[in-house]
Amino acid sequence: MGDLQSSNCDSGRMIEAVTSVSLPKSLENWDITDIDDPEALSRDFLMCREAWNSLGPFFASKGYNLYKTRPKGSNLDSPIVKEPVPEKVEYPYAPLVFGKEQNMSFGSGSGVQSNYLCAGAGHLISYLQAVRVWPAVDIHGRHVVIKVVADDRPSHELEILEFLNSKQARSDPRNHTIPVIEFLRYDKFVFVVMPRQDAVSYRIYRWGxxxxxxxxxxxxxxxxxxxxxxxxxxxxxxxxxxxxxxxxxxxxxxxxxxxxxxxxxxxxxxxxxxxxxxxxxxxxxxxxxxxxxxxxxxxxxxxxxxxxxxxxxxxxxxxxxxxxxxxxxx
Structure with missing residues (x-):
């Protein structure tokens, strides 16, 4: 599993490639601030989505191709995998039941009904997306999710994930927590890469x-x-x-x-x-x-x-x- 310190050395080279769209100022800003205010919801949703899109070159440099946004709607589509998809994947990666790609879409995660039309973009948000999470495919065709968990201030989530994925904690057979494949740092933000384990959704993505x-x-x-x-x-x-x-x-x-x-x-x-x-x-x-x-x-x-x-x-x-x-x- 990746080490947070070892991921820092190359991220600086990518900073200039991700300046066309500014990232949220802090981890707290990387979220939907008010689901009852259509304008605020639309603004926050699009800001977070643009932030993820702007990070595409950085994650590609680490071997992860982010899912692509659709012209309308909140679902995301899996990128085309150039390399042959492995017939069998080992844990912690999850295999496809049908053994092949079948509409690997990724939709909203919170299950909060909103039906707000994003201003100036034509995005009908049927459900609010978990905007701190974004799916990707690695160079071997394995599906993962990437989550932003901290900024320049240490978070409880980062502290706990680092502990849970330590060698000692992983040696405990009771540790049925989602494995972290690696920790990545870009600018002030820390991201965790985890295997995607869920339903392949024709309409909406949900954990659970x-x-x-x-x-x-x-x-x-x-x-x-x-x-x-x-x-x-x-x-x-x-x-x-x-x-x-x-x-x-x-x-x-x-x-x-x-x-x-x-x-x-x-x-x-x-x-x-x-x-x-x-x-x-x-x-x-x-x-x-x-x-x-x-x-x-x-x-x-x-x-x-x-x-x-x-x-x-x-x-x-x-x-x-x-x-x-x-x-x-x-």
Missing amino acids: QAFWPDFGTVQELLHLTHSFLEVFDFLHENRIIHGDFLEQNTAMNVLYPDGHWYIKGLRKPSYTRYALLDFGFSLKYPQEKSLEDIQVTRDYNFLRRSIPHPGTPYNPFKVDIIGVHQYFVH
Whole structure:
């Protein structure tokens, strides 16, 4: 897996190639600031999209061709792969169920309905895209996603991803978190490259396919359950709260057409691996801290998870587990 320091040496050479469109000023600006304001939504969406497009030459220099924007709409299309696509890919990369490219589109990720028409661009945003994430194809034809996780100020997400992908953490069999292929730095921003593991969507891209496909056997259901209970045991042992367990923040190592959840064999325990994604709301506490003594006051979006508000302060590790319980119950 890539080392953040080793990625710095070449990025300076690419800075002049990416000056035609300015990047967001900070990580906080690389986002949709107000989904209820059509003008702000349109402005932020297009700014983030242009920022990614302007970074194309930099990522190409690292061996990643970014997905292409369409003239209209928010979906992205896979670039044409010049090299032969490998018939078999190894973990952590996800194979295509049909063994070939079938409309490898990448759409919106948040599932928030908006139907706003982007000013001056003709983009109808049916769903808001997760604008900090962009898909790409590497030089071997393997599909990945790239996410911006920090600027010149260290972020909790970067700290946690670096820990989770350390040699020691990866040696723990309970570490069912999405693997980071490499860390890349451009200017002030830090990006992580991860394998794409999700549905191949004809309409919309979503994370969260780990819970969607049908289960063929009780063993397959137990395999999923065991995997996610294990990863939370691992995280909490290392004093990490995830803080955002939702189906769209889970994945399995397979690429299949959206809606084709009836395909047999997607969940074979001998092959299938599950992964926990998105550590944007996560926190890591000192190892010597007692789990019982940690209290927080931040909003966990209790209403969305159908969890009664515990009052403040509350123990985030207990709420993490309640969130997992809610998904298995439903």
